[in-house]
Amino acid sequence: MKTHLLIALTLLANTALAADTELTLVLRDHRFEPAELQVPAGKKIKLRIENKDATPEEFESHELNREKIVAGNSVISVYVGPLEPGRYPFYGEFNPKTAQGVLVAQ
């Protein structure tokens, strides 16, 4: 039952995934690299976030209306968009002084 549900959800997720743009952000020493990332406007984007630090972080953006925990030394993905052209700041909630970045949709 559980596996069925998981398969169904995975399929659902995959059907929409085919044409997505995938981009990667790396967290190192509580900073995002790159701190500014160009993304295509009007398309759904799969954002991979690789945390190279040993400590957890929370990817958060009020502008994108997204929040997700990234455990230490692990990778997550977050779907964003389709976005209107513009700047969408994001930050790491657990280290907001250093972990700052912005998606630029154009």
Add this chain to the structure above:
Amino acid sequence: MFGSAIIVFRETLEAALIIGIIAAATHQVPGRNRWLIGGLVTGLAGAGLVAATTGIIAEVASGTGQELLNAAILGIAVLMLAWHNIWMTSHGRELATQARDTSREISDGAQESSVLLVIIALAVLREGSETALFLYGLAAADGQGVQSTFGGGLLGLGAGALVGWLLYAGLLKMPMRWFFDTTSALVLLLAAGMGATAAKFLIQADVLPSLMSPVWDSSAFLPQESILGTLLHGLTGYDARPAGMQLVFYGVVFLSILAGMKLAQGTHATK
């Protein structure tokens, strides 16, 4: 220190508001304190477990495990809040005004108590796991004053709990004729807001389409991260940039529970 106080405060606040409202709404239920504390303890244990397994949870279902878990927690909480509100509509008034002695009512009361436990536990679980991860991260990072971090964390926790307690005390001070309507309205809004947040997680996991995103942007007028925005988000599900699907969920939850309450009221009146 203040950085950690603010983060812990924001995480604590949402759970504290839920606990404050539910504790007030059930203050007549026999043995309520026991169930409340049971919920807190269960929630804290669950939060520790979720925090410790975050890496594993994140990898489930092609990386969307976190969102699915959050949506599931919120979905169960919405069902429990719905049950609570509908039960209160048909039994709350008599619970407050007369002694209850029939066995049916006692078993109903026991059900209500377990619902209370689950709601509290889920609220603490959701907000507590993030707080635990945050504090763990700070404690693990070297060069940080661990004592000041935990001091800040305690300060934030205390401040959040205080707001929840003020809400609780304020509600109990209310005259009886407004009390039920106010608490049911608050629970209704809580449930609708949680439904909308569940939709947000399912959009983030790409399980649901966003429909239109955002439908409006009131962040310049009332930012969600401001104190008032955070409070309104915790109480009513206020979102400065909601997606269309979130509004659909909000409306469906709101109207379904309202319909259930009307129905319960009708059957009770004709009894």
